[in-house]
Amino acid sequence: MKLTRMTAKEAACFIKNNDCVALGGFSPSGTPKAIMSAVAEKALAEHQAGREYKIHLNAGASVGDSCDGALSRADAVISRIPYCDNKDMRQAYNKGDIAFHDLNLADNAAFLRQKLTHVPTWGIIEAADIEEHDGTYHIYPTSATGIAPTICHIAEKGLFIEHNIWHEKAIKGIHDIYEMPNSWEHHIMRISHPTQRIGKPYLSIPAERIVGIVECNLPDEARPMPPSSDIHNTMGGHAADFVHWNIRKGILHPQHLVFQSGVGSVANAVIGAMGRDKNIPEFSVFTEVFQDAPFSLLQEGRIKGASTGALTLSPENLRLFYKDIHLYRDKVVVRPSEISNCPEIISRLGVCAMNTAIEVDIYGHVNSTKICGSNMMNGVGGSSDYTTSATLAIFTCGSTAKDGKISSIVPFCSHIDHTEHHVDAVVTEYGVADLRGKCPAERAELLINIAHPDYRPILWEYQRLSLQHGGQTPHMLTAAFALHDTYLRKGDMRLVDWNEYTIK
Amino acid sequence: MKLTRMTAKEAACFIKNNDCVALGGFSPSGTPKAIMSAVAEKALAEHQAGREYKIHLNAGASVGDSCDGALSRADAVISRIPYCDNKDMRQAYNKGDIAFHDLNLADNAAFLRQKLTHVPTWGIIEAADIEEHDGTYHIYPTSATGIAPTICHIAEKGLFIEHNIWHEKAIKGIHDIYEMPNSWEHHIMRISHPTQRIGKPYLSIPAERIVGIVECNLPDEARPMPPSSDIHNTMGGHAADFVHWNIRKGILHPQHLVFQSGVGSVANAVIGAMGRDKNIPEFSVFTEVFQDAPFSLLQEGRIKGASTGALTLSPENLRLFYKDIHLYRDKVVVRPSEISNCPEIISRLGVCAMNTAIEVDIYGHVNSTKICGSNMMNGVGGSSDYTTSATLAIFTCGSTAKDGKISSIVPFCSHIDHTEHHVDAVVTEYGVADLRGKCPAERAELLINIAHPDYRPILWEYQRLSLQHGGQTPHMLTAAFALHDTYLRKGDMRLVDWNEYTIK
Structure with a gap:
């Protein structure tokens, strides 16, 4: 099965008012950048046309200004989970304009699986490379994974993959992708030293779950910290x-x-x-x-x-x-x-x-x-x-x-x-x-x-x-x-x- | 090596002013009852004679009135760790007369091993039975163990065992005694269902660690709860x-x-x-x-x-x-x-x-x-x-x-x-x-x-x-x-x- 390539703007068309979007990546490395910018532009256009347009947003942790900043400036967010350090979004949730639910980052994926937070309509994952293996796609994340393993199977209507060539394929092999089993399985987490691996270096996604691939070339948004005093x-x-x-x-x-x-x-x-x-x-x-x-x-x-x-x-x-x-x-x-x-x-x-x-x-x-x-x-x-x-x-x-x-x-x-x-x-x-x-x-x-x-x-x-x-x-x-x-x-x-x- | 039998009063003679005593048992089941009552009496006598006499006390959790109550009424406690529900002791630590250090009960044994709390001078453990095996004694606890496994090797001057015949030897086999290894050993706790056993049913104590055995026949001090409203x-x-x-x-x-x-x-x-x-x-x-x-x-x-x-x-x-x-x-x-x-x-x-x-x-x-x-x-x-x-x-x-x-x-x-x-x-x-x-x-x-x-x-x-x-x-x-x-x-x-x- 061949994947559909599309522009960020075309992908944004799928994302409707009141949808919930969940993002891979973490704080803000490896978070998608292209589609959410397009969603923010779409929101501005919709508002200009007098139509309501706001979404729920869940991410691994903080995301870049291309997402949190652009969306909050466009007044396009109903709720946001969990950690968020963007100043425009901070202003909005402290005014009460956005419902911000703080959550231990370890719990975010479990809450998604348990449907205790909004069920994502769509998931977006940034990839350094994509490989096909018998109708299943191996998605290699970029500089972070976040909640991507859970998004892959929980997003109701499917996934968009941002293939960001700014990252290098050489990162393949750095990730250890593993999703926690249900609590009642009484599973032992068999990691006994910091760099021990228990999972795979890629996300495995059935082709039919992938709605579209968006190609892009955008630098990661982690900022250098101010020098220490x-x-x-x-x-x-x-x-x-x-x-x-x-x-x-x-x-x-x-x-x-x-x-x-x-x-x-x-x-x-x-x-x-x-x-x-x-x-x-x-x-x-x-x-x-x-x-x-x-x-x-x-x-x-x-x-x-x-x-x-x-x-x-x-x-x-x-x-x-x-x-x-x-x-x-x-x-x-x-x-x-x-x-x-x-x-x-x-x-x-x-x-x-x-x-x-x-x-x-x-x-x-x-x-x-x-x-x-x-x-x-x-x-x-x-x-x-x-x-x-x-x-x-x-x-x-x-x-x-x-x-x-x-x-x-x-x-x-x-x-x-x-x-x-x-x-x-x-x-x-x-x-x-x-x-x-x-x-x-x-x-x-x-x-x-x-x-x-x-x-x-x-x-x-x-x-x-x-x-x-x-x-x-x-x-x-x-x-x-x-x-x-x-x-x-x-x-x-x-x-x-x-x-x-x-x-x- | 034959163990020394003694009375509770004789055991109390060993416990000096400013010593730290650590007790086995838990909340308040299986906590020692005989020696600490004698210590409280000793304290009264010492105070009457114009001498200072106060101890530090560490227990699994709450202990019975024979200990916390008697000791605090005798004004014989400098500090108490951790949980304590005795009304006389509560009054004393809320007045500031006793330094009460609250602690997560899971951390008490580790804090003892790390010497972050007072190092016990003496340990006291209540036993349902005592068996000798080649110079090592197997001590079978009664209705609770608490921090006993740690006390056994950490108490500086040794241990007293209260052999309380009120309990029955039939309890042998109910306990699963296991002490946590050091944090840097990266040890997996291999308990995957609630009643899985990973330890032994007894405490193993070298004979030379045991200062004395006190025989007693005293009911456990857990109280029936008031009926539910x-x-x-x-x-x-x-x-x-x-x-x-x-x-x-x-x-x-x-x-x-x-x-x-x-x-x-x-x-x-x-x-x-x-x-x-x-x-x-x-x-x-x-x-x-x-x-x-x-x-x-x-x-x-x-x-x-x-x-x-x-x-x-x-x-x-x-x-x-x-x-x-x-x-x-x-x-x-x-x-x-x-x-x-x-x-x-x-x-x-x-x-x-x-x-x-x-x-x-x-x-x-x-x-x-x-x-x-x-x-x-x-x-x-x-x-x-x-x-x-x-x-x-x-x-x-x-x-x-x-x-x-x-x-x-x-x-x-x-x-x-x-x-x-x-x-x-x-x-x-x-x-x-x-x-x-x-x-x-x-x-x-x-x-x-x-x-x-x-x-x-x-x-x-x-x-x-x-x-x-x-x-x-x-x-x-x-x-x-x-x-x-x-x-x-x-x-x-x-x-x-x-x-x-x-x-x-």
Whole structure:
């Protein structure tokens, strides 16, 4: 059976108002770029013609501006699942114009299979190559897979394949495609070292499921991260010292170090610091994104193996990766998101998880997602998948934001994504608070001591007020969010007036 | 090598001021009873003589009043880890007199091995029988194991064995003793069905590790739960209907149902309702405590197999269990707490977790531990181990407490143990809020609709005020804890005056 070739615009014609589209790729590597741009243009034309046109969108994680940005600017999205870091879409869902459902990335594929989220009408997958084998097509993904294995069989009306020749066929063999079985099959995930393979290097799709092939030549949309600041590097140094301390204590094994590195500049700085610290032997990564910093460490031989959900390299570095791919074939595995973020495997590999926090409260709860409790930043991503299952879960955050007007250590997190029960240690530029085995009073002391010096007396005053109320984790609930409210009203948390928060 | 027999008082002589004692058993089944009572008496005598005497205490979970109660009344505890439900000790740690460190029960043994909590000076294990084999003693635990496998090799100065003849030797063979290897060994936990065995039925202890054997005859201290109320039974019925709905939707498999049932009367009512509902086929349990209600279902054949951390049966039912133990040998396995609560196994078995909440907020976060944010109730127990790994995580709570003066559905939980990222559904007597795949606005509507009718307008008003602030999860932070504060000041959440919480 011959596949139908079509333009992105022709493919977009299939996608109707109220349809749900699911995308392969991950954060935003390997996400389709051609058809969704055409859908955004179609939406603008439809709206101009006075017709309703909006779709539901589900992706592995973030997608490029060609999709999230273009669609939200075209007012073409009803709902979006899960992680999303596009500023236009962020604005829309925080205004309530788009229903944004945050979800652990490990759960997205299972929720699709269980039909707990919108059933996709269509699926779109970016391919580096397509091969026919007796009426079945082998689709080789590009720089990420995301939820593609599930989309392939769950999309109601079929699939579009974007054959993007910007990527190189040489990537064939890097992927390990495997879909989780149903929970009641009591299946053992037989991955016992980071780069072990259990699946196939391609997606297998019956010809009749493929509605059309769209040829394109579009660069990947992962952006290079802003360079790490001095504060980031200081935090990285503290984190590396702390890891070394855990090795000396026998909690981590020097020959079997496996790190997760999170998303963003801080994550780059932290994994970079691990690489530079000669007290830390060469290590592996089991992670959801593989950014430029770990790629440098792979080139230097400091990283001996990497499992990732996505090659989130800048286009330049991705080109370099393709050029030298023969060097990385045995060392790098790209996995679907439900495997890259699979709690069972993260737990088994004894992963040391390193994620960034927006804020941390004095008892060790972490906010990763909401500004002042209400405004979603990006989403929880894989931070909960990793934090709940890691052997050692570390959070990093600069002690302040907005030129010192915001403290990252607060009396009570305005939103909680990770609880005291899973947060092991917190790192700011002032040091490390190791919370393991500590009771609440000890935790508060450790955390206040790594707050910015401007905020330490403020936090101690909150503690003093709270202690009058007693309890194992003393709080004065009317003042728990005093810093946040002061920032919202006066623009600087340091201007807090506790008298305003004590109801007489 | 002959073991030294001694009295409980003689054993207590070994335990010095500032020592750390670790106890086998779990919640409070199979916990030692004789020596700790003697330690409490010793403490009183020491204090009377003007000498300091306090110890650190670590147990599998809760222990009986003979230990926690007696010790805290004797003012003999510096610190206590982890779950503890004794009212005298609760009072002491909420006053700040005892440092209480709450911990996921799955993590307790690993924290001990990693020396992240106090290294026990002594371990005490209750035994149903003791056998010698070439200088090694096989210790057969009684109704629970808890952290005993780890205590055996980690206690610095050695072990005391309480040979409690109240238990019957017939229990030999019910236990499956297995200790988790180090995280860097990348070990697969090869348990693929609830009652699969991977260990031995006894603890193996070199003779030289055993300091003394104390003979005793003391009943187990698990108390029968108060009978379930009409509200509990209504919630149980809703939970059973919801499980049945999930079976019909293909999310749970009727032939492979595995339930966790939590602790307390509500848990008894919920598992009882599952048993009574003929739409639900016979099922297994993989759980941390096995209370009287599931025992009835086992007798009736509704439960086909049970893995548990403890036989938390009333003394009468435990006697009955021993009498008919030949009927249960193939059907019941008692595991150490790090295995009964092991996230990897809970995830693999597709467990449907059912725990009780103190309060739930309008976006689906759950408080399991703290009253009004500060006062610890008992501890997180295994609720986080199960909730984060379950296929379906359900929380139940009556819509109100204290004769309607407290609402269990609140704007913002005063403490968060389980986040929106893991809480799948909430059940009150007014119905089920299925939160899976829902965005925050939908969650709030579902949850307010199962609040008590008295509180629905109050919660809607909070929503209305919050919406003025915008965001994906709108909150008005100064009023987030208005209901809690109103209860603390006026004794009834319904008396909330929103004007008091709006800073002008």
